[in-house]
Structures are given as structure tokens and as C-alpha cells.
Amino acid sequence: MSSIITNVSAMTALKSLSATNKGIETTQARISTGLEVAEASDNAAYWSIATTMRSDNNALSTVQDALGLGAAKVDVAYTGLNSAIDVVDEIKSKLVAAREPGVDRSKIQSEIGELQNQLVSITTSASFSGENWLSVDSSAAGFSATESVVASFNRSSSGAVSVSTIDVSITSTKLFDANAAASGILDTTFTTTGAGAVTVSVSNLDITAANIDDTDIDQMISNVDTAIQNMTDSASILGSSKSRIDMQSDFVGNLMNAIDRGIGQLVDANMEEESTKLQALQVQQQLGIQALSIANGNTQSILSLFR
Known part of the structure; x- marks a missing residue:
């Protein structure tokens, strides 16, 4: 039965064309954004996972920055410590020279004094971002005997998050400690048992003190x-x-890349597939327009029945 009120063919063609147009919009959105899952409505589960992992990746980026800062602090302390070792080794050489009969110990002490001043200069200069691991004051408020470097951001299977650190003991690296009740490697005192019987440290020993003999030296x-x-x-x-720290920094960088790849597997669009699909939908759209035009033209043939 033909009807001029209800055009079933036109309705069917219109519905098909609307579905094709919607498909084109979806495909074009995927091509323009590069994402198959751009919103929660596209795939709630994948979108939720991807959003969480992106957030974790941002946290890992901060961890990598913290590792870089920690590496710089360790490197500064290590450089200062190496320089201090060279200076103390030179002091030892001067003390050995002082054991030779007939040497002018006052001149040797003058050289040792300059080396001791250099030790102070090295340790006070070995500071990065306001932190000095070689010259400390363990009596100061907020002092910590252990320095922590943020090393990782973790998420458990239950969703709980935590932060792990790499700890460095300052107690074992400090050369000077301003706290009178404590000491570092270079200001730890010792007492000689020779004729001089002096109580000194590496940083203030004096071979010109009264009665200093070979036993003291x-x-x-x-x-x-x-x-x-x-x-x-x-x-x-x-x-x-x-x-x-360097190995952890490399690992965090690789981990971030792996997470990015995992997110891509969940939400990225397959551009070859979407391109092919767009071409097919565009053909369907053209055919749908023609079908709708034919369906609308059918009502014109009814007029011929009344001529």
C-alpha cells in the first residue's frame, strides 16, 4: 500500500542515513584526536584505567625530577669528599716529612695549616640546594641523620598508593659536626702518648706544640x-x-614509556582502520542520500494516478 502520509521507504532510508552520519562523526573524532576512547562514554572501563595510569605517570615524572635532584646532592657530596681525601693525604705526607731529622717543623706546620683551612673551605662549599652532607650541625632543629631521596611511586592491586625512598646515612659521610657532643671524621679528637701528649684532630693538629716528639707525630x-x-x-x-639513583632514574624513565605504551593499547585509535572505515562510511552516506531521494520521489508517482 502506498501512502502520502507515512512514507516507510523514506523513514527507513533516513534512519540508515542518520546512522551512517553518526558513524562518520565518530570516525572523524577518532582521526582528529587519535583516540578511540577519548571520553568515559566511549568505554568506561578503559577510560578509567587510562586516566588513572596517566595520573600515575605524572607522579612518576615528579619522581624522576626528585631522583635528578638527589643525584645532584650525592654528586656534590662525593666531589667534596674526594677533594678532601686528596688534601688529607697531603697532610699525611707533610707529617711524614716532619719525621725527618733537622727539618723546620714550623714551615711544615704552616703548610699543614693552609691544608686544614682548605678542608674547611671544601666542606662548607659542598652544598647543593641548601643541603650540606659534609659539614653539619647535628644539634640543629630538624637535623636528620639520614637523607632520603624519593625513588618510586607505587600502586598496589587494591589501589593503595605509596612512595619509596633511597636513604643515605649522613652519619657516615660527615667530615665536620658543629655539635659539641658529636663529631665528624675530621674533627674527631685523639690524644697522643708521646712527650707532647696533645689532644687534637686532623683539622687542628699542630706539630709545633710544646714537647712534640716522634712518637706524637x-x-x-x-x-x-x-x-x-x-x-x-x-x-x-x-x-x-x-x-x-642513576639506575633507578633509568628504570623510572623506562617504566613511564611502558605505561604510555600500555595506555596507547587501550585508548589509541588504529588510524589505518579508521581511515578505511571513513571511506566506506562516506560511500554509504552518498548511497543513503540517493536512497532517501528515491524514497521521497515515490510520492510524486502517486500524482500520476490522478491525472
Whole structure:
């Protein structure tokens, strides 16, 4: 039955054309954004996962910045410690020279004094971002014997988040401590048992003090050598920490890339597929327009029945 009120063919053609147009809009949106899942309405589960992982990746980016800052602090401390080792080694050489008969110990002490001043200069200068791990004051408010470097951002299977750190003990690296009740490697005092019987540290020993004899100097040499060994151990600790921080930074960078790839697998559009689909939909759109035009033209044939 033909009807001029209800054109079933036109209604069917219009519905098909509307569906095709909607498909074109969706495909064009995917091509322009590069995303198959751009909104929660596209796929709520994938969108939720991708949004959470993007947030975690932003946190990991901050972690990588923190690792860079931590690496810089360790590197500054390590550089200062290495320089201090060279200076203390020179002090030991001067003390050995002072053991030679007939030497002018006052001149040697003058050189040692300059080296001691250099130690103070090195340790006070080994500061980065307001933190100094070589010259400290353990009695100061807020002082911590352990410095922490943010190393990772973690999310458990239950969704709980946490932050992990790499800890560096300042107690083992400090060379000077302004706290009278504590001491660093270079201001730890010792007492010689020779005729001079002086109580000194590496940073203030004096071979021109009254009654200093070879026994006193030998014990000074021994204690300076012990200080060098302790500083070497401290440098090894800092070197190990620096190596771990570098490895963690590389891992975090690789992890961020892996997460990006995982997010892409969930929400990125397949551009080859979308391009092919767009061409097919455009053909369907043209055919739909023609079908609708034919369906609308059918009513014109009814007029011929009344001529």
C-alpha cells in the first residue's frame, strides 16, 4: 500500500542515513584526536584505567625530577669528599716529612695549616640546594641523620598508593659536626702518648706544640691515615648511592614509556582502520542520500494516478 502520509521507504532510508552520519562523526573524532576512547562514554572501563595510569605517570615524572635532584646532592657530596681525601693525604705526607731529622717543623706546620683551612673551605662549599652532607650541625632543629631521596611511586592491586625512598646515612659521610657532643671524621679528637701528649684532630693538629716528639707525630700519622680510610669508605657509600639513583632514574624513565605504551593499547585509535572505515562510511552516506531521494520521489508517482 502506498501512502502520502507515512512514507516507510523514506523513514527507513533516513534512519540508515542518520546512522551512517553518526558513524562518520565518530570516525572523524577518532582521526582528529587519535583516540578511540577519548571520553568515559566511549568505554568506561578503559577510560578509567587510562586516566588513572596517566595520573600515575605524572607522579612518576615528579619522581624522576626528585631522583635528578638527589643525584645532584650525592654528586656534590662525593666531589667534596674526594677533594678532601686528596688534601688529607697531603697532610699525611707533610707529617711524614716532619719525621725527618733537622727539618723546620714550623714551615711544615704552616703548610699543614693552609691544608686544614682548605678542608674547611671544601666542606662548607659542598652544598647543593641548601643541603650540606659534609659539614653539619647535628644539634640543629630538624637535623636528620639520614637523607632520603624519593625513588618510586607505587600502586598496589587494591589501589593503595605509596612512595619509596633511597636513604643515605649522613652519619657516615660527615667530615665536620658543629655539635659539641658529636663529631665528624675530621674533627674527631685523639690524644697522643708521646712527650707532647696533645689532644687534637686532623683539622687542628699542630706539630709545633710544646714537647712534640716522634712518637706524637707517628700517632698523628696513624690517625690521619685512619681518617683517610674512613673518608674512602664514605666515598664508597656515596658512590654506591649515586649508582643506585642513576639506575633507578633509568628504570623510572623506562617504566613511564611502558605505561604510555600500555595506555596507547587501550585508548589509541588504529588510524589505518579508521581511515578505511571513513571511506566506506562516506560511500554509504552518498548511497543513503540517493536512497532517501528515491524514497521521497515515490510520492510524486502517486500524482500520476490522478491525472
